[in-house]
Amino acid sequence: MSKNLTHVPYYPGCSLKTKALGYERSAMDCAKAIGFEMHEIATWNCCGASFPLTKDNLMGLAAPANILLEAEQHCQEREIDANLITLCSFCYNTLKRTDFAFREEPKKLETLNAFLKRQYQGSIKVVHYLEYLRDVIGFDNLAKMVKRDMSSLRVAPYYGCLLLKPQKEMALDDPEEPVILHDFLEAIGCQVVDFPGQVDCCGSYLIMRDPEKVLELSHNILQEANDYGADALVTACPLCQSNLDQSEGERRGSDHYIGVQGMPIFYFTQLLAVALGLDTEPHQFERHCIDPTSILSACLEDGAKPIEAKK
Amino acid sequence: MQILMKSNQSALKELELATGEIVSDCYQCGKCTAGCPASMDPSPSVLIHYLKLGLFEKAVNSESIWSCMGCLTCSERCPKNVSPAAIVEGLKRLHLNRMKPRVILHALGQEFLANSTQQAVVSGFRKFV
Ligand code: SF4
Ligand code: SF4
Numbered sequence: 379m380s381k382n383l384t385h386v387p388y389y390p391g392c393s394l395k396t397k398a399l400g401y402e403r404s405a406m407d408c409a410k411a412i413g414f415e416m417h418e419i420a421t422w423n424c425c426g427a428s429f430p431l432t433k434d435n436l437m438g439l440a441a442p443a444n445i446l447l448e449a450e451q452h453c454q455e456r457e458i459d460a461n462l463i464t465l466c467s468f469c470y471n472t473l474k475r476t477d478f479a480f481r482e483e484p485k486k487l488e489t490l491n492a493f494l495k496r497q498y499q500g501s502i503k504v505v506h507y508l509e510y511l512r513d514v515i516g517f518d519n520l521a522k523m524v525k526r527d528m529s530s531l532r533v534a535p536y537y538g539c540l541l542l543k544p545q546k547e548m549a550l551d552d553p554e555e556p557v558i559l560h561d562f563l564e565a566i567g568c569q570v571v572d573f574p575g576q577v578d579c580c581g582s583y584l585i586m587r588d589p590e591k592v593l594e595l596s597h598n599i600l601q602e603a604n605d606y607g608a609d610a611l612v613t614a615c616p617l618c619q620s621n622l623d624q625s626e627g628e629r630r631g632s633d634h635y636i637g638v639q640g641m642p643i644f645y646f647t648q649l650l651a652v653a654l655g656l657d658t659e660p661h662q663f664e665r666h667c668i669d670p671t672s673i674l675s676a677c678l679e680d681g682a683k684p685i686e687a688k689k
Numbered sequence: 690m691q692i693l694m695k696s697n698q699s700a701l702k703e704l705e706l707a708t709g710e711i712v713s714d715c716y717q718c719g720k721c722t723a724g725c726p727a728s729m730d731p732s733p734s735v736l737i738h739y740l741k742l743g744l745f746e747k748a749v750n751s752e753s754i755w756s757c758m759g760c761l762t763c764s765e766r767c768p769k770n771v772s773p774a775a776i777v778e779g780l781k782r783l784h785l786n787r788m789k790p791r792v793i794l795h796a797l798g799q800e801f802l803a804n805s806t807q808q809a810v811v812s813g814f815r816k817f818v
Contacts, residue, residue, distance in 0.1 A: 392807035427811035428759060431778040433709030438815070468808045543761040553765050579726045579760035585805065586813030587755065587792050595726060620806045 387452050387462050388416035389445055391469040392424050398616035400662030404647040405465055405507055411654045412515055412523060416463060419452045425472040428583065436489060442476035443490045447498045460501040463510055467615035471540035471548065474504040478547040506541065508558055508614055508646065509550055517565040525655030528567035530676040533649070534608035535559030535570065536599065537577050538618040553577065559612060562646060566653035573606040575599045580621040596625035600641055609673050610642045612649060619643050623667045642670030652677055700745040708779040712740045714769050721763035721773040729753035733763050733773035736780070754780045755791055781816065792817035
């Protein structure tokens, strides 16, 4: 792209810098190819990962409030639109719900401002990368940028929980019958396989207490996607990715594991990078338990060399 | 170990204050339980039933509260705008305020933690400790 790239402030969070590095790198590479550049805000802290569900837990809002403050300062200094882009579903959920809580209950913001000795003015709009693609770039425009033929891929969207719920606060899509990932995958030219389990929970942070339960829940999701004819799952959450991917890795060969053979779990940005004709080498496919490269071979026939777009 | 006894009334009040939920709003339709992926036993609606009956200690000592993974399916579907997820988290917190952590993080082992996704570790600190 010859035109100047739009500067979009970005909050990574802890998983994106470690386990989910391939998610971050693919997202950043795609952004540049599409026409915007994600700029990590100068200072940030962990958001706390899970939004406190009990309303009196103001301490739980201090970490996300500090991030909103840093983002606000970042935007004011540069005089740019106050969008804050996120990738991880947990970060997105926590930051967006914190912002919502401040709007609904200004008293909470007052208390937090006093505690943090700073003044958050409430200017930040927390957006998910997927939301940015849909609402700012437009899926139809995205479709025109596709350079590789993805039609050999039968992929199932997997939303999980925190990207969508609670709907009143997240306001991204319908929590029971979402379409955003479906529309995205269709736009980049994949065959999309919807299945009922796309909004089921993978077990989430229960992995810290009851990994067996997580295996069971994740396996049910994989099995169902497989029954519906999917070759791969596509997610937007580092924890969904690792729960599903690891559970598949661990169960391979065991009695519980009939039917599903090597179904890779992609971050949606990893597939986007393939579709846009980018070099996928930095996107860490090698760190997945289930190797995703074999099912991509048809799309990547010419190696990393992009083929001409159909449109 | 028994949790310090409190009068059920004041314990319930404490829970309602902490969560912002009103337990008596629940009309026991069971929709939350039907959608709960954690197969909790007692289930979210039964836990709320205990609370409505004044059996606070029974609810707060239920092992099942530790199986909730905050997926919010229950809260999203409740026709009475109750958040069972918040009530369960409130029970966990009241429990943790008085008792030992539910997960001893250092006992999980270096390898497990090194292979874990960070957001799960952080959530583990928030929900089980
Ligand atoms: S869905 Fe709501 S009203 Fe129905 S049992 Fe659960 S909490 Fe009560
Ligand atoms: S938030 Fe907890 S109680 Fe509610 S449906 Fe999910 S696992 Fe069950």
